[in-house]
Amino acid sequence: MMNKTSLIAIALLVFMGFFPLFVDSAWLAVGTTFLVFSVVALSQDIILGRAGVFHMGHAMFFGLGAYTTAILNVNFGLPILATWAPAVLVPMLVAFVMVAPIIHLRGDYLLVATIGFNIIFIQVLENDIFGLTGGPNGLFGIDVVRVLGFDFSSQTHMYYMAFILLGITLFIMRNLDKSKFGRAMFYIHKDEIAAQSMGINVRYFKLYAFILGAGIAGAAGSMFSVQYSAVSPEAFNVTQSIMFFTIVLVGGSASLPGVLIGTFVMFVLPEMFREFETARYLVFGVAMILTMILRPRGIWPVRFGNIPDFLKKGVK
Amino acid sequence: MSEYILEISHVSKYFQGLVAINDLSMKVKKGQIYGIIGPNGAGKTTLFNCITGIYRPEIGQILWKGKDIKGSNPYKIAELGILRTFQTIRLFAEMSVAENIMSGRHIKSKQRWYNGVIPTPAYVRDEKANWEKVGELMDFFNLTEYATIPAGDLSYGIQRRIEMARALAAEPELLILDEPAAGLNENETLELTQTIRKIQEMGVTIMMIEHDMEMVMSLSEYITVINFGAKISEGVPSFVQDDPVVIEAYIGSDEEDEDE
Numbered sequence: 001m002m003n004k005t006s007l008i009a010i011a012l013l014v015f016m017g018f019f020p021l022f023v024d025s026a027w028l029a030v031g032t033t034f035l036v037f038s039v040v041a042l043s044q045d046i047i048l049g050r051a052g053v054f055h056m057g058h059a060m061f062f063g064l065g066a067y068t069t070a071i072l073n074v075n076f077g078l079p080i081l082a083t084w085a086p087a088v089l090v091p092m093l094v095a096f097v098m099v100a101p102i103i104h105l106r107g108d109y110l111l112v113a114t115i116g117f118n119i120i121f122i123q124v125l126e127n128d129i130f131g132l133t134g135g136p137n138g139l140f141g142i143d144v145v146r147v148l149g150f151d152f153s154s155q156t157h158m159y160y161m162a163f164i165l166l167g168i169t170l171f172i173m174r175n176l177d178k179s180k181f182g183r184a185m186f187y188i189h190k191d192e193i194a195a196q197s198m199g200i201n202v203r204y205f206k207l208y209a210f211i212l213g214a215g216i217a218g219a220a221g222s223m224f225s226v227q228y229s230a231v232s233p234e235a236f237n238v239t240q241s242i243m244f245f246t247i248v249l250v251g252g253s254a255s256l257p258g259v260l261i262g263t264f265v266m267f268v269l270p271e272m273f274r275e276f277e278t279a280r281y282l283v284f285g286v287a288m289i290l291t292m293i294l295r296p297r298g299i300w301p302v303r304f305g306n307i308p309d310f311l312k313k314g315v316k
Numbered sequence: 317m318s319e320y321i322l323e324i325s326h327v328s329k330y331f332q333g334l335v336a337i338n339d340l341s342m343k344v345k346k347g348q349i350y351g352i353i354g355p356n357g358a359g360k361t362t363l364f365n366c367i368t369g370i371y372r373p374e375i376g377q378i379l380w381k382g383k384d385i386k387g388s389n390p391y392k393i394a395e396l397g398i399l400r401t402f403q404t405i406r407l408f409a410e411m412s413v414a415e416n417i418m419s420g421r422h423i424k425s426k427q428r429w430y431n432g433v434i435p436t437p438a439y440v441r442d443e444k445a446n447w448e449k450v451g452e453l454m455d456f457f458n459l460t461e462y463a464t465i466p467a468g469d470l471s472y473g474i475q476r477r478i479e480m481a482r483a484l485a486a487e488p489e490l491l492i493l494d495e496p497a498a499g500l501n502e503n504e505t506l507e508l509t510q511t512i513r514k515i516q517e518m519g520v521t522i523m524m525i526e527h528d529m530e531m532v533m534s535l536s537e538y539i540t541v542i543n544f545g546a547k548i549s550e551g552v553p554s555f556v557q558d559d560p561v562v563i564e565a566y567i568g569s570d571e572e573d574e575d576e
């Protein structure tokens with residue numbers, strides 16, 4: 001049976017699929033970045049919306065993926081394809097090493113710690129540690145994806161690669177939500193003591209959320225670095241982390257359509273008001289304030305109760 | 317191995333100088349319904365929190381089948397088969413009744429770490445079997461009609477049932493109930509009494525704190541009475557009921573209430 005949500009999802013999918021056919025290159029780039037940012041926001045939502053961990057350093061994982069691809073390609077000459085796996089694995093590893101010692105911290109304390117990690121990350125990039133990161137200017141001349149002599153070099157290619165990445169991410173998120181892992185994160189989020197008392201290892205599932213979220217953000221980062229053929233520190237600073245954090249809350253924590261809407265409102269809308277220069281950030285601020293007042297659970301809040309149909313038979 | 321499934325021996329728990337539990341010992345037999353009573357603030361909930369790992373007692377031992385579990389992480393204690401309900405109901409309020417009960421299946425689920433990302437045939441079977449178990453429990457507790465409703469939107473009595481269903485979903489060996497009849501009307505209490513009997517017949521050992529004397533006296537095989545953190549009496553219900561020390565403790569606490 002088709003419900004309203006799946007119809008909207010399919011309509012949106014078709015629209016996004018044909019989007020490159022009727023826009024100019026500037027809008028195509030906005031479209032690609034929207035897809036990439038959506039992936040990052042969704043991965044932030046695993047940690048924030050599902051596990052309920054106040055994590056405000058997500059741009060770091062995004063940046064780790066981007067820099068892994070950039071460094072391996074520019075400094076070591078690896079083809080982009082060969083950098084994909086490291087771009088996912090490095091953020092995962094860093095997430096484990098950094099977050100494991102602080103995962104027990106309570107909400108506000110952990111928030112500050114994750115901001116701290118993000119700031120250190122930017123410092124490392126800007127100080128050109130080991131001469132690999134290119135300092136404040138970053139790295140240029142990142143290659144395009146080449147497979148068997150075919151170059152995916154046009155903006156349209158970039159768009160569809162990002163489109164596929166978003167598809168994979170949504171597939172993963174749906175599986176997560178329908179597994180013991182996604183549920184465990186929700187239980188911890190809603191009541192940590194009750195969750196523990198049901199046998200849920202809080203530490204394990206919070207770390208699981210972090211590592212999975214970091215890996216997906218890393219994949220998006222790799223895509224991002226190829227799209228712009230360059231990386232620089234300011235794309236991954238705390239301000240960006242705040243944006244990803246805000247996207248989730250404005251759109252709707254743990255809600256797939258919510259996070260996509262959030263990305264649209266927080267990233268694409270300001271682009272539409274580009275002629276208003278810096279005043280466009282007004283949209284940003286006003287959207288944040290209004291949503292929190294009018295719809296504190298987000299524009300499209302999560303709906304629970306997605307249980308198998310055979311259990312709904314007795315519902316009156 | 318001894319006939320006792322749980323042995324609490326000389327346990328003390330302090331909160332910044334306050335003695336919440338004072339050198340408490342008790343032994344629970346397998347299959348038994350064990351009652352714990354005592355005036356408000358006696359330390360009954362604190363004792364349950366010590367058994368389930370929420371608190372770590374400073375002194376003493378808590379032996380589960382002969383092994384000391386004192387200070388273990390609560391999730392490990394649940395994995396051992398010790399499940400509980402809370403005096404102040406702790407459900408996942410925004411989540412549906414079925415999803416709440418499903419949390420009890422967590423420790424029984426055999427999904428592997430990669431099933432959070434990729435489904436496999438074994439995962440599909442596991443998921444289905446667990447939801448079916450949730451269905452059975454909703455039948456048992458008369459919750460089927462509320463399956464999709466957020467637990468927090470339901471009445472107090474129904475929430476108490478959801479909490480018990482959730483704990484039972486984990487197929488516990490020891491079920492710990494903290495004032496299961498609190499806030500229930502007479503009919504609901506009667507129903508609860510029958511439900512607890514049925515759970516015992518399934519082979520589950522039950523420990524229960526309860527202020528409803530009629531219920532706790534009729535259900536329990538053995539009772540320990542606590543006051544100011546220490547045991548003041550123990551025995552079969554008929555003995556405890558008539559123990560002057562117990563009567564004294566309750567009258568004493570009533571007078572205090574009147575003073576307030």
Ligand SMILES: Nc1ncnc2c1ncn2[C@@H]1O[C@H](COP(=O)(O)OP(=O)(O)OP(=O)(O)O)[C@@H](O)[C@H]1O
Pocket residue numbers: 331334336354355356357358359360361362363403
């Ligand atoms: N986390 C805590 N920190 C400090 N004191 C506590 C804590 N938990 C309980 N206490 C104190 O320990 C004592 C025992 O409390 P407890 O909740 O175990 O009583 P109880 O027997 O369950 O009472 P009731 O019948 O009212 O539920 C009380 O004086 C209480 O204030």
Ligand SMILES: [Mg+2]
Pocket residue numbers: 360361362403
């Ligand atoms: Mg109590």
